Amino acid sequence: MSDAPNGEDAARLRADRSAAYQRLLRRPDDPDRPAFLELFFDLVYVFALTQLTHLLIKKLNWQGAFEAAVLLLALWWIWVLTAWLTDQFDPQHPAVQWHVVVVMLGILLMAILVPEAFGEHGLYFAVLYVAINFGRGVFIRLAARGTDLTRRVLRTAFWFTLSTLLWIPGALVEGWARAVLWLLALSVDYVSAALRWPTPRLGRAPLWELDISEAHLAERYRQVFIIALGEIVLIMGLTFSDTGPSNFTPARTAVLVLSFASAALIWRLYIYRAGAQLASAIRVSPNPHRLSQSASYLHTVMVAGIILTAVGFTLIIENPTEQPPVAWIAGITGGPALFLAGRTGFEYLVYGQVTAPRLLGIAALGILSAFVVHLPPEVTSGAATLVLAAVAVAETARHRRHPRSPTPPATSGQRYTR
Structure with a gap:
């Protein structure tokens, strides 16, 4: 006699498996x-x-x-x-x-x-x-x-x-x-x-x-971005404390303050408008999955920029009076520029357009790179922080004059709704 289930038993088995699967899923509520x-x-x-x-x-x-x-x-x-x-x-x-x-x-x-x-x-x-x-x-x-x-x-x-x-x-x-x-x-x-x-x-x-939950995924991206920002705070705190009390110099303290200011500005530049409205952009997008994927790629770029920024500030805190070698350009100006590049793409993803301040900020950091090896490290790091501050101020002023709602660029594929 065969041990294979009959039609009724097979249907019941499929129903049981489907019910067990449904219990694993997130519910709409x-x-x-x-x-x-x-x-x-x-x-x-x-x-x-x-x-x-x-x-x-x-x-x-x-x-x-x-x-x-x-x-x-x-x-x-x-x-x-x-x-x-x-x-x-x-x-x-x-x-x-x-x-x-x-x-x-x-x-x-x-x-x-x-x-x-x-x-x-x-x-x-x-x-x-x-x-x-x-x-x-x-x-x-x-x-x-x-x-x-x-x-x-x-x-x-x-x-x-x-x-x-x-x-x-x-x-x-x-x-x-x-x-x-x-x-x-x-x-x-x-x-x-x-x-x-x-x-x-x-x-x-x-x-x-x-199918995705727009608000949940948007919050996950924000959380992991904050985790990445915490890397700047963690690495600069550990580096500063490792220098010892005898090395608690004005130059190191200045770089520490600039590092923290840069982390705060990067947070502000990320979360202001586009970072806070990602969920709405996914919701109104004709292809939510594609937009969510693009957001994950752009967050990779921004996180890479944060890592480079942490590298730059670590090197300066350890060697605040040393003339920066060419490789330090990657951290001092390259990190903030890479973050702004990812953030510019993120802005396009949410609003379907790119504004001038971030592009000008990237250009300014590129120009500043030419002077990194000729200026004291605290001066170039301060200049990079000022560029981030200028972009943040310009973006805030622009939004107050011309507020925007999420308008993602058109993507191929039909929208699936729950």
Whole structure:
């Protein structure tokens, strides 16, 4: 006698699985604010960003910058996919909580490996990245078995398999070869997600499968941005205290004040209008998923700018009277400029247009870069802070004269509504 379930039993099994899956999902009436689990998850990124900052300080050259960018993209992509997962699945459910905690442990281990990710521990870093991504697929597969969402697992598994074919061989080579192979692997991950994981026979993921909670995701982006800003505060505080009481000089104190002022201005420039209205922009966008993805990419640029800014201020606090070498330009003016570039793209994403103050700020920082090696470090850092202040004042004045509402640029694809 066959043990296969009859038609009625099979239907009941599918119904039970569907009910179990529904219990894992966020409900429409769930609060949009992130859960404590998500805040806890973000804490591991404080350490990860600190590790990246220290890596750049020790290796502030083109190769070091390239390697740090690759590692940031890897760590950031896991954050993005975890944020999307907790946007769809209920973070109050024990199964979801355990999955996120395990991912958090993986991120912690990856962050520990950052200093030697391009050295002898490259294989460990790559295996952790691959394991976290496939583990997410296993979790969704078990949670969604018997539902149409299993197709999503197959799509992402197809593309993660392709990127794994670059991650693991990349870990077996050294230097620039590893960096290039890993960047290609990350390109597969980022681009396939942007195209909604087009897969042979399965096609692209439908928009209903990628439905998002606008307010929840916008708040998650704001929170992780604050975590990144905390990196400036943390690194400058630790650096200043490490210099010892005997080195409590006026020059160091001035740079510390400028560092804090820059962090406050970056916060102001981010949150003023566009940062606060991201949820509204996603809500009125013809393609919310595409806009949310673009927001994640632009936040990567802004976070990279914050890391470079932290590097610049760390070097100046440690050496306030030393004539800055050319490499310091990356931190002193390059960091704020990179942040403004990402913030300019973010403004376009929310309002469909770009205003002059931020572009002028980037140009001013570019001009200032030519003088970094000829002026005392506290002077150039002060000038960079003044540029950020001028942009903030100009943007505030402009908005008061011409207030705007979110008007995202038109994107392809039809809108899916709940």
